[in-house]
Amino acid sequence: AQKITQTQPGMFVQEKEAVTLDCTYDTSDPSYGLFWYKQPSSGEMIFLIYQGSYDQQNATEGRYSLNFQKARKSANLVISASQLGDSAMYFCAMRVGNNDMRFGAGTRLTVKP
Amino acid sequence: DAGVIQSPRHEVTEMGQEVTLRCKLISGHNSLFWYRQTMMRGLELLIYFNNNVPIDDSGMPEDRFSAKMPNASFSTLKIQPSEPRDSAVYFCASSRTPNSPLHFGNGTRLTVT
Numbered sequence: 582a583q584k585i586t587q588t589q590p591g592m593f594v595q596e597k598e599a600v601t602l603d604c605t606y607d608t609s610d611p612s613y614g615l616f617w618y619k620q621p622s623s624g625e626m627i628f629l630i631y632q633g634s635y636d637q638q639n640a641t642e643g644r645y646s647l648n649f650q651k652a653r654k655s656a657n658l659v660i661s662a663s664q665l666g667d668s669a670m671y672f673c674a675m676r677v678g679n680n681d682m683r684f685g686a687g688t689r690l691t692v693k694p
Numbered sequence: 695d696a697g698v699i700q701s702p703r704h705e706v707t708e709m710g711q712e713v714t715l716r717c718k719l720i721s722g723h724n725s726l727f728w729y730r731q732t733m734m735r736g737l738e739l740l741i742y743f744n745n746n747v748p749i750d751d752s753g754m755p756e757d758r759f760s761a762k763m764p765n766a767s768f769s770t771l772k773i774q775p776s777e778p779r780d781s782a783v784y785f786c787a788s789s790r791t792p793n794s795p796l797h798f799g800n801g802t803r804l805t806v807t
Contacts (some may be wrong), residue, residue, distance in 0.1 A: 605709060614793050626798035627787065648716065672737065678790040681750055684737040 583608045585607050587685035593692075594663045595693050601648070602658040603687045604673030613677045615656040617647065620687070622672040632656055663692045696720070700786050700799035708807055711773040715802045717766050717786030728761055728771050728795060729785040743769070753803075755780075776806045 594600035604637040606615065612629055617629040632640045632647045640647040648657040669693050676682040699718040707713055719726055725733050728740040741751040746763045754761070759778070763769045773780055787796035 584799055605772055615794055618798075624783065626696075626787070628795040628797070631793070631795055672788065674796075676792060679725070679744060681739050681742050682787075682789075684729075686736050 583610075583675060583677055583680075583683055585673055585683050585685040587673055587688050589688045590686070590691045591691070593691050594660075596665060596670060597662055599659060599661045600663055600690065602660070602673075604656045604685060604692065606654050606656060606673075606675045608675065608677050610677045613675055615647070615649070616643070616674040616676070616682070617656075617658045618672045618674065618684075619667075620672065621666075626672075629656070651669050660674070660690075660694065665692050665694060668692045695758050698786055698788055698797050698799035700784075703800065703805045704805075705778055706805045706807065708728075709777055710775045711806075712772065713780075713804060713806075715771040715773075715798060715804070716782050717769045717771070719769070720789040720790075720797055721767065723788035723790050723797070724766070724791045725792075726763060726769050727785075727787045727789075728769070729779075729787065731780060731783045731785060731801075732781075736749045740771070740784075773804075776804075778803060778806045781806050 586605045613634045615632045619627045630642045641645045644661045646659045670687045672683040672687045726743040730738045738796045740753045743762045743763045783801045787798040787799045790791045
C-alpha cells in the first residue's frame, strides 16, 4: 500500500531563514512521482514542486527545493529565505504510475517577523 | 487556460436534501479526482477517473455518494441524502499525465445543517 507521512504538525521559522518540511513515503513500485502543495488560509491548493522517482537531480523551483533521498524514501521540502507569505499548510503527495494521488496530513508553517 | 472550475463555491443545505457539486476540467486533461477536506481527516480521496472511466471509488464514504463523468470535460459529485457529517470542503482536481501535477479547483464548501 502507498503511504505518505508528514510528522510535523506545525513548524515555526524566522523570516529570511530556511526551513525544511519533512515527508516520507512508502511504495514498492519503482515508478512514482512526489509533489508538494501549499494551501494558504484562503483555501486554494497551489502546486509547488515535483520530483520523479527516476530523476537524477533534486528538483528546484525558485526558493523551493526538494531534498530527495530515494534509499531513505524521503522527499523533504526546503524553503529558502522564508517570507511572511510562506505561512500556510504544506502537503506532500505521491502518485504511483497512473493511479491515484495520496496526500500526507500536512504541516502548518508559520513565518515569524 | 481557465483552470479547474468548481461550482457552487458555497452550499448550505438541510439534512436529507440532495446536493450536486460540479467540476469542469482543464481542456486536454484526462484524469479527474474528487477530494474531501476536513480538519479531522485532512484530504481524503473520494474517487478518481482516467479517460472518463472511474478507476477507484473505494474512498466514497457510502452509497449516498455518487460521481459521474458524462464527458471528458465535466464531472458531478452527488450526495443524496445529505447528512451533517458530510460538511466539508470538496475539491476537484485534474491532470494531463501521471507525471504532471494536479490542478485543483477552488473547492466547494458544503454545510449541511
